[in-house]
Amino acid sequence: MSAVDTVSPPPRPSGRPQGAPTLEAVGITKDFATIRANDHINLGIRPGEIHALLGENGAGKSTLVKILYGALQPTSGEIRWKGKPVVITNPAAARRLGIGMVFQHFSLFDALTVAENISLALADRMNMAALRERITRVSSEYGLPLNPNSSVADLSVGERQRVEIVRCLLQEPELIIMDEPTSVLTPQEADDLFVTLKRLTDEQCSVLYISHRLEEVKQICHHATILRHGKVVAECDPQQETAGRLASLMVGAELRQLHAPEQVPSTAPVRLAIRNLSVPPAHPFATPLENISLDVRGGEIVAIAGVAGNGQDELFDALSGEVHARHADTIQIDGVQVGRKGVNARRRLKAAFVPEERIGHGAVPRLRLSENVVLTRHGTREGLVRSGVVNFPGACGIVGRVTQLFDVRKGTPDPEAGSLSGGNLQKFVVGREFDRQPGVLVVCQPTWGVDAGAATTIRQALIDLARSGSAVLMISQDLDEILEISDRVAVISKGQLSEAHDAHGITREGIGLLMGGSHGGGPASTTEATRAH
Amino acid sequence: MHIELLRRPERSSRMALLSPLIALALTVVCGFIIFALNGVDPLGALYVYFIEKLTAWWSIQDLIVKIVPLTLIGVGLSICYLSNTWNVGAEGQLAAGAIAGSVLPIFFPDWQGPVVVALMLIMGILGGMAYAAIPALLKTRFGANEILTSLMLVYVAGFFLDWLARGPWRNPAGHNFPNSRSFSDGQLLPVIAGQHVTISLVIALVVAVAAWFLLRKTLTGFQIRVLGQAPRAGAFAGFSHNRMILLAFLISGGLAGLAGICEVAGPLGQLRISVSPGYGFTAIIVAFLGRLNPLGIIVSSFVLALSYLGGEGVQIAYGVSDQIARVFQGMLLFFVLACDALILYRIRVVRTLPAVPAKPVVEVTHGRT
Numbered sequence: 001m002s003a004v005d006t007v008s009p010p011p012r013p014s015g016r017p018q019g020a021p022t023l024e025a026v027g028i029t030k031d032f033a034t035i036r037a038n039d040h041i042n043l044g045i046r047p048g049e050i051h052a053l054l055g056e057n058g059a060g061k062s063t064l065v066k067i068l069y070g071a072l073q074p075t076s077g078e079i080r081w082k083g084k085p086v087v088i089t090n091p092a093a094a095r096r097l098g099i100g101m102v103f104q105h106f107s108l109f110d111a112l113t114v115a116e117n118i119s120l121a122l123a124d125r126m127n128m129a130a131l132r133e134r135i136t137r138v139s140s141e142y143g144l145p146l147n148p149n150s151s152v153a154d155l156s157v158g159e160r161q162r163v164e165i166v167r168c169l170l171q172e173p174e175l176i177i178m179d180e181p182t183s184v185l186t187p188q189e190a191d192d193l194f195v196t197l198k199r200l201t202d203e204q205c206s207v208l209y210i211s212h213r214l215e216e217v218k219q220i221c222h223h224a225t226i227l228r229h230g231k232v233v234a235e236c237d238p239q240q241e242t243a244g245r246l247a248s249l250m251v252g253a254e255l256r257q258l259h260a261p262e263q264v265p266s267t268a269p270v271r272l273a274i275r276n277l278s279v280p281p282a283h284p285f286a287t288p289l290e291n292i293s294l295d296v297r298g299g300e301i302v303a304i305a306g307v308a309g310n311g312q313d314e315l316f317d318a319l320s321g322e323v324h325a326r327h328a329d330t331i332q333i334d335g336v337q338v339g340r341k342g343v344n345a346r347r348r349l350k351a352a353f354v355p356e357e358r359i360g361h362g363a364v365p366r367l368r369l370s371e372n373v374v375l376t377r378h379g380t381r382e383g384l385v386r387s388g389v390v391n392f393p394g395a396c397g398i399v400g401r402v403t404q405l406f407d408v409r410k411g412t413p414d415p416e417a418g419s420l421s422g423g424n425l426q427k428f429v430v431g432r433e434f435d436r437q438p439g440v441l442v443v444c445q446p447t448w449g450v451d452a453g454a455a456t457t458i459r460q461a462l463i464d465l466a467r468s469g470s471a472v473l474m475i476s477q478d479l480d481e482i483l484e485i486s487d488r489v490a491v492i493s494k495g496q497l498s499e500a501h502d503a504h505g506i507t508r509e510g511i512g513l514l515m516g517g518s519h520g521g522g523p524a525s526t527t528e529a530t531r532a533h
Numbered sequence: 534m535h536i537e538l539l540r541r542p543e544r545s546s547r548m549a550l551l552s553p554l555i556a557l558a559l560t561v562v563c564g565f566i567i568f569a570l571n572g573v574d575p576l577g578a579l580y581v582y583f584i585e586k587l588t589a590w591w592s593i594q595d596l597i598v599k600i601v602p603l604t605l606i607g608v609g610l611s612i613c614y615l616s617n618t619w620n621v622g623a624e625g626q627l628a629a630g631a632i633a634g635s636v637l638p639i640f641f642p643d644w645q646g647p648v649v650v651a652l653m654l655i656m657g658i659l660g661g662m663a664y665a666a667i668p669a670l671l672k673t674r675f676g677a678n679e680i681l682t683s684l685m686l687v688y689v690a691g692f693f694l695d696w697l698a699r700g701p702w703r704n705p706a707g708h709n710f711p712n713s714r715s716f717s718d719g720q721l722l723p724v725i726a727g728q729h730v731t732i733s734l735v736i737a738l739v740v741a742v743a744a745w746f747l748l749r750k751t752l753t754g755f756q757i758r759v760l761g762q763a764p765r766a767g768a769f770a771g772f773s774h775n776r777m778i779l780l781a782f783l784i785s786g787g788l789a790g791l792a793g794i795c796e797v798a799g800p801l802g803q804l805r806i807s808v809s810p811g812y813g814f815t816a817i818i819v820a821f822l823g824r825l826n827p828l829g830i831i832v833s834s835f836v837l838a839l840s841y842l843g844g845e846g847v848q849i850a851y852g853v854s855d856q857i858a859r860v861f862q863g864m865l866l867f868f869v870l871a872c873d874a875l876i877l878y879r880i881r882v883v884r885t886l887p888a889v890p891a892k893p894v895v896e897v898t899h900g901r902t
Contacts, residue, residue: 322768344771364763375770388751419543
């Protein structure tokens with residue numbers, strides 16, 4: 001495992017801080033109807049400590065956090081705040097104690113200014129001018145520059161997160177819970193966040209840090225508690241462990257190593273071609289696509305990196321055919337001009353698509369899995385529809401195959417899609433398309449919210465599919481994933497796509513600079529990228 | 534202490550069957566209270582309301598006469614509502630169908646026989662479809678809210694029918710009554726049982742079964758369900774939302790039109806200033822009480838038909854207001870919609886936890902590094 005090299009080295013923790021825990025959870029158990037989500041969990045967060053909470057999806061992290069933040073009550077067990085037992089009846093009580101939380105999904109009103117948004121969340125009313133002054137002071141103190149008068153709609157995702165953090169800081173918390181804070185940030189923005197966290201811990205504020213990104217946990221956290229199946233399975237100093245060891249502690253087994261055979265020659269046929277694709281915005285908040293060009297050859301995985309909201313959704317819709325392009329020749333599948341063709345015509349050309357949003361886009365939650373198979377495969381002439389009548393038993397057969405291929409865990413043979421956990425539904429949605437052996441696959445966030453074991457399975461499947469001669473275009477915000485499996489990387493920023501670079505010669509920082517929109521120079525490739533394995 | 538709604542992992546199929554029954558039971562309980570508060574013997578009134586009409590062949594025939602239009606319209610509306618399209622103007626489409634279907638017998642009084650009856654039914658369907666196409670096109674072209682437009686068109690159709698029956702289409706030999714000429718026997722639907730039960734009962738049952746097949750087994754039915762639940766997923770499947778809006782309105786309008794002409798060419802036997810006691814609105818309750826399932830709608834039509842007849846019965850026997858049927862229908866819709874929550878949620882009474890006594894610390898068993 002190589003050390004983490006970065007352009008501007010972020011602060012690194014040095015040993016676990018001493019001192020009696022600020023917050024202590026003792027024997028926390030939470031039962032839902034039939035499931036024990038938390039099983040006698042013990043957790044102590046010391047002052048000035050960044051404490052990582054690790055675990056796969058469904059390991060019980062969110063349940064525990066909800067209990068600590070007062071949104072759920074434990075079935076049994078005790079929470080101690082500075083040594084004294086407390087009952088946290090609701091989030092407001094948690095805030096009064098000094099516990100703040102920054103959620104993964106922001107709760108801000110676009111139409112209001114920063115100061116207005118923050119004033120809405122404060123317990124007691126405050127003079128607006130004084131509040132603005134305080135926001136400016138606190139935000140600059142912690143390296144989170146914010147203009148209290150700017151309207152939230154104009155802020156980038158990173159700036160919106162700053163608003164959430166500043167809102168939290170104004171309550172002068174002694175413990176901040178952060179749920180996947182870097183999932184929406186560029187590497188540079190993430191580094192800025194880490195500086196802020198360092199600043200906070202210097203002041204003896206504690207942070208409970210939830211993240212799937214093990215490298216980052218290793219980089220900034222003093223201590224880690226690892227959950228599996230609702231139980232604490234290990235506590236460790238993440239800096240003494242490799243990312244691989246942390247992952248296997250979370251999964252409970254050694255992770256399979258990804259295996260990518262030699263790269264395909266550049267003479268392989270172009271199977272998906274995008275030529276000067278421009279799409280005007282469909283609504284006021286959409287990103288227009290400008291002159292996007294890209295070739296994906298059979299045998300390779302090309303990744304499109306970028307921070308959310310830079311045109312990924314619009315590009316996916318244009319590629320899938322949900323939105324038609326203006327000219328037929330702007331999108332070609334195996335040489336056929338499909339720009340003006342619908343999604344099913346493209347599927348009949350052996351193309352397959354996996355959108356980012358599983359619920360409501362890739363799958364209908366209240367329909368059964370077999371019906372969700374019909375959703376994308378009714379028009380592919382596989383015999384699922386004969387003279388207008390749907391062959392649902394045939395679709396059940398496909399559900400069986402997909403289940404086996406990707407180990408989709410479900411209670412009954414053909415449950416409603418919405419009853420599956422997020423990770424299992426993702427495996428189903430991806431597997432449904434793999435089962436067709438597509439010639440061209442466009443996949444958005446293939447391992448979003450999927451646990452480490454399943455993510456490895458999906459990534460290996462993507463590699464295998466590409467190496468069998470298919471063209472794979474992967475739109476992802478997960479840099480680790482991109483660096484791990486893609487052959488070439490392009491970056492989308494404000495609706496424009498950079499040139500595709502060889503993924504083996506590019507670094508996180510290089511991609512990060514492109515994400516910020518600096519298309520001019522090539523990516524810096526001075527340091528070796530960190531890989532998870 | 535408070536009450537929590539806990540989301541079930543999956544829809545409860547048991548509750549899907551039970552919730553309409555619970556709603557019905559709650560309606561009866563509230564009816565009991567309403568009768569009692571009005572000084573009417575509640576048990577007697579409920580007996581007259583819900584049971585008495587089932588004890589005589591003549592009243593069962595009346596029931597069937599009312600079941601037919603409710604089933605036809607309810608089935609059409611269920612398809613509409615499943616696709617998340619909100620046609621509340623079936624009453625107007627019913628009138629449009631009645632008018633369109635009456636053109637032949639009124640202008641060609643001597644043309645009789647099965648051919649003209651079949652043509653009348655077809656024209657009734659087309660009339661309802663054409664009238665339903667107006668809100669559909671306003672929606673797809675201009676984004677106009679179909680609830681408002683379809684509802685407002687009910688009154689347009691109602692007044693147009695009124696004007697026709699009083700004016701140009703009035704029977705010249707009808708002593709100035711605001712009715713058209715009476716249709717000849719060869720222009721009426723054939724009676725298959727008793728004095729009033731016509732072939733329209735068979736048509737309604739066939740329509741319900743066909744709609745069930747359409748929804749459950751065909752790609753069109755699948756489109757209806759997908760677009761109704763997740764429009765974005767529908768687009769991903771390659772289904773057109775606008776085409777679905779038009780289709781849903783055409784089916785529901787056509788069936789409402791069919792119900793209209795079946796009334797005129799059946800129990801009424803002539804075009805009148807009003808051809809329906811609000812079947813188009815009552816069918817909304819029918820559709821939801823039947824859980825938007827065409828076969829369930831046959832059952833719920835029976836319940837709502839009974840509410841009309843029972844209301845008349847109580848009015849006669851106990852002298853309560855003639856609005857009593859409306860009250861019962863309203864309560865029923867209210868409870869049906871409320872009980873729908875039970876399908877996706879469990880009810881749980883939660884007592885706020887007292888401070889939990891400390892428990893001995895459980896050691897971390899393995900893996901501490």
